[in-house]
Amino acid sequence: MKVHVEIDMTPEEARRFMGLPDVSQLQEKMVAEMERRMKAAIDTSDPEAMMKAWMPLGGQAFEQFQKFMWDAASRTAGKKDAPKR
Secondary structure: OOOOOOOOOOHHHHHHHHOOOOOHHHHHHHHHHHHHHHHHHHHHOOHHHHHHHHOOOOHHHHHHHHHHHHHHHHHHOOOOOOOOO
């Protein structure tokens, strides 16, 4: 037997129903802080400062993610060893 239940509710209603905390104020503060940092970096007209403000770990996080995706794709394709980068 299959039972299909469809519930129509907003994300706010779902959050309250599941007992999750309201983090909207925290999110607003975080977005405001990110905007402040981006504006400060843009004001300096320094591309390196902008990248540091947008990505605190710099390119290292992107490189790690890229390596992870490449290794996963290599394993999926059946290669025994992923190419060394």
